[in-house]
Amino acid sequence: LEHFSWDYAPVLSRGRDEGITFSDLPGYSRSAYERDHALITPESRVWAGQVGWTRALTAHLISPTTATGANFVMLLAKLGNGGSAGQPPKGIERFVFVLDGVLNVTVAPAQAAEELHADQYAYIPADTQHTLTSDSGAGLLLFERRCIIPGGKQEFQSGAVAERPILPVDGEVFLLRKLLPQTADYDFNVHVMDFQPGEYLNVKEVHYNQHGLLLVQGQGIYRLADKWYPVQSGDAIWMAPYVLQWYAALGNTPSRYILFKDTTQDPG
Numbered sequence: 061l062e063h064f065s066w067d068y069a070p071v072l073s074r075g076r077d078e079g080i081t082f083s084d085l086p087g088y089s090r091s092a093y094e095r096d097h098a099l100i101t102p103e104s105r106v107w108a109g110q111v112g113w114t115r116a117l118t119a120h121l122i123s124p125t126t127a128t129g130a131n132f133v134m135l136l137a138k139l140g141n142g143g144s145a146g147q148p149p150k151g152i153e154r155f156v157f158v159l160d161g162v163l164n165v166t167v168a169p170a171q172a173a174e175e176l177h178a179d180q181y182a183y184i185p186a187d188t189q190h191t192l193t194s195d196s197g198a199g200l201l202l203f204e205r206r207c208i209i210p211g212g213k214q215e216f217q218s219g220a221v222a223e224r225p226i227l228p229v230d231g232e233v234f235l236l237r238k239l240l241p242q243t244a245d246y247d248f249n250v251h252v253m254d255f256q257p258g259e260y261l262n263v264k265e266v267h268y269n270q271h272g273l274l275l276v277q278g279q280g281i282y283r284l285a286d287k288w289y290p291v292q293s294g295d296a297i298w299m300a301p302y303v304l305q306w307y308a309a310l311g312n313t314p315s316r317y318i319l320f321k322d323t324t325q326d327p328g
């Protein structure tokens with residue numbers, strides 16, 4: 061004790077009294093990249109301009125270049141005042157979810173002209189001329205993939221999460237909504253899943269479908285293969301086919317995540 065210096069007093073209280081957050085540590089990140097899954101936390105996002113986009117930045121989180129090959133692209137986009145998105149390549153269908161701000165969607169020829177706000181979304185079939193623009197700025201989540209079902213069967217879709225019915229899920233307590241039609245004309249769906257603190261998945265899932273997940277509210281533990289990740293809103297996850305997956309919502313606020321799931325890929 062005689063060597064104890066009060067200069068070190070903060071060392072004892074650090075973390076408890078000062079509210080130190082680990083993400084402030086130089087070089088520290090919770091992001092992880094494994095053979096069959098990835099966790100991409102906000103401090104790892106890299107924003108860049110893209111050909112065809114104006115007054116906009118994107119952060120690609122998941123793409124077919126991921127490890128064993130994702131069958132979709134997941135990206136975040138920030139449109140500035142007067143910003144606009146480029147057209148996806150030929151054969152690529154697109155789903156856009158508004159995280160904040162206001163997005164204007166038009167689909168030619170005069171099929172649709174919609175103003176979307178937070179928690180609203182649109183689906184644009186492949187090879188459909190459209191515009192995504194914002195006068196005052198918008199934050200977006202996009203999923204894109206090469207449509208594997210013959211074109212012409214899919215239709216433009218739009219809506220709000222709260223308008224979608226809650227679907228029963230046997231043996232589970234979370235609330236499930238699906239944002240796209242559950243028909244064989246669509247080769248993926250986007251689920252919105254809500255958990256109260258303390259609720260968790262009953263099934264410790266292993267399945268052939270892939271996932272791209274964005275946690276938009278709350279915090280908890282995500283189990284992926286043999287790893288257990290503390291996660292919080294803003295975190296994104298890639299899950300390859302057959303990766304063991306399980307979530308428990310913790311903390312004081314409900315959890316919500318938005319989840320891409322390919323639906324009609326031939327499991328064989």
Ligand code: UGY
Nearest residue numbers: 251253265271305306321
């Ligand atoms: O539908 C699903 O596969 C979903 N329950 N998976 C998940 O939440 N990881």
Ligand code: MN
Nearest residue numbers: 265267271305
């Ligand atoms: Mn799953």
